[in-house]
Amino acid sequence: MAKINIDDSLCTGCGLCASTYPEIFEIGDDNVARVIAKSVSSDAKEVADQCPVSAISIQ
Numbered sequence: 001m002a003k004i005n006i007d008d009s010l011c012t013g014c015g016l017c018a019s020t021y022p023e024i025f026e027i028g029d030d031n032v033a034r035v036i037a038k039s040v041s042s043d044a045k046e047v048a049d050q051c052p053v054s055a056i057s058i059q
């Protein structure tokens, strides 16, 4: 299992991650994505590549 982090200073709130993986991400009231899943399958690694501003990192 992997842990996902979002760099708040980079996220533009585009919503791509939340629409692709709604079980993992949501867009908060501050228009920044946040992780709602405790841990995720390593399959979700591809979402880090899809973020247009590279705000998502996987550990």
Ligand code: SF4
Residues within 6 Å of the ligand: 006, 010, 011, 012, 013, 014, 015, 016, 017, 018, 032, 033, 050, 051, 052, 053, 054, 055, 056
């Ligand atoms: S895809 Fe990236 S920029 Fe867009 S909401 Fe998710 S973390 Fe933020």
